[in-house]
Amino acid sequence: MVAMAKERKAENDEFKNGKTDDQKAIELLTKARDFLASYFEKNSFELGPIQGGIQAGVEMLQQGPEFEISEDQAPEAEFSKGDHRKHETKGVISILTMVIEDLGDEIRNAMEAEEAAQVGYEKQMASAKKVEEELTEKKVNLEDMIAKRTEEKEDIETDKKNNQEDLNSEQKYKADIAPDCDWIINAFDERVSKREAEMSGLKTAKEYLSGFKPSEPALLDKEHATSFDDGVLPGLKFLGVRA
Numbered sequence: 001m002v003a004m005a006k007e008r009k010a011e012n013d014e015f016k017n018g019k020t021d022d023q024k025a026i027e028l029l030t031k032a033r034d035f036l037a038s039y040f041e042k043n044s045f046e047l048g049p050i051q052g053g054i055q056a057g058v059e060m061l062q063q064g065p066e067f068e069i070s071e072d073q074a075p076e077a078e079f080s081k082g083d084h085r086k087h088e089t090k091g092v093i094s095i096l097t098m099v100i101e102d103l104g105d106e107i108r109n110a111m112e113a114e115e116a117a118q119v120g121y122e123k124q125m126a127s128a129k130k131v132e133e134e135l136t137e138k139k140v141n142l143e144d145m146i147a148k149r150t151e152e153k154e155d156i157e158t159d160k161k162n163n164q165e166d167l168n169s170e171q172k173y174k175a176d177i178a179p180d181c182d183w184i185i186n187a188f189d190e191r192v193s194k195r196e197a198e199m200s201g202l203k204t205a206k207e208y209l210s211g212f213k214p215s216e217p218a219l220l221d222k223e224h225a226t227s228f229d230d231g232v233l234p235g236l237k238f239l240g241v242r243a
Contacts, residue, residue: 001128008121015114022103022110029103033096 001125001132004121004124004128008117011117012114015110018110019107022107026100026103026107029096029100033093033100036093036096
């Protein structure tokens with residue numbers, strides 16, 4: 001768009017300069033033509049109708065003197081009259097008129113071309129501006145998308161950091177309980193064997209106590225013999241007892 005505007009300005013400046021030059025040329029040629037015409041008018045020399053065609057003017061300039069007798073016999077010497085150059089002058093005026101008309105046509109053609117160029121420029125500029133607006137909208141959408149993705153990335157990084165902290169905490173907790181866990185694992189079989197032995201001994205004791213008779217006081221302390229409750233023993237649990 002900047003290049004288009006720069007080129008259009010250069011073309012417009014060239015048009016204006018050319019138009020100014022043509023207008024100045026027309027003004028100068030008009031003055032010259034009017035000066036020649038006024039000279040003959042002031043001296044009452046009849047030029048006749050001025051022809052605007054270039055060919056007529058050229059013919060006037062190329063036309064030689066007319067011989068009354070023949071082309072090979074020159075006229076007798078006489079002093080020139082004041083209008084003896086009127087035919088040549090008429091040709092010059094015709095040429096000047098033609099040039100002025102041509103310059104006028106050139107200005108009109110240049111103005112038409114300038115108008116067409118300006119219309120084309122405005123259409124191209126309108127299309128360029130439309131494309132610019134579309135690209136600007138895409139740019140804004142992309143920037144919004146980038147901002148959204150950046151925010152999501154920051155949230156993910158935050159979650160990752162929190163998860164890493166939780167993982168470190170879990171690993172520390174695992175390291176802290178590892179000695180007790182290892183001891184439990186290593187002593188498990190031995191503890192099971194001891195518990196089984198304890199259960200077996202308690203079972204034997206229960207069976208023995210279940211067969212207790214009051215007539216046998218020698219086996220128990222007399223003070224506790226009368227207060228023993230057979231219903232308490234089955235409710236006792238020994239699995240929680242540590243070796």
